Amino acid sequence: MKCSSVQKWLSAYVDGKLDFWRQRRVGKHLRNCDECQIALKREQEAVAAVQQLVSHNPEVDARFRARFAARFQELRRREKEETRPVTPVRRWVLAGTLAGVMAVCAIAGVYIVHSRIQPVDEKELLLNLDLYENLDVIINMERMKGG
Secondary structure (H helix, E strand, C coil): CCHHHHHHHHHHHHHCCCCHHHHHHHHHHHHHCHHHHHHHHHHHHHHHHHHHHHHHCCCCCHHHHHHHHHHHHHHHHHHHHHCCCCCHHHHHHHHHHHHHHHHHHHHHHHHHHHHHCCCCCHHHHHHHHHHHHHHHHHHHHHHHHHC
């Protein structure tokens, strides 16, 4: 995973809102990337500071809380839209693409096989058949002599 992708998902990662596989991939990247670990620490500190400010400080203005909650909900909604699973329409597009690729491969295979087949001269074919028939007669005669 690229750093830009990981940093895009950090907020959802901190909140535990990613699906299992994305959570695992982001975690793996974070274990190996110092830059993203720093960004993760900043994200965790920001979340902790905002939670502390909003929940434990009685001096925080009620309007600020309402605006913050609305903005937070909007960001969560956007995050959910971005983390949507593959839709049925996208699945059909993927399936159609795969079927198209398979058809192209099949056509290419037929073309390759067909291009390797050499045209046969009819006279040469009849001569070869004649030789095989004669060979069969000779083998049968040898068997009769031996038997």
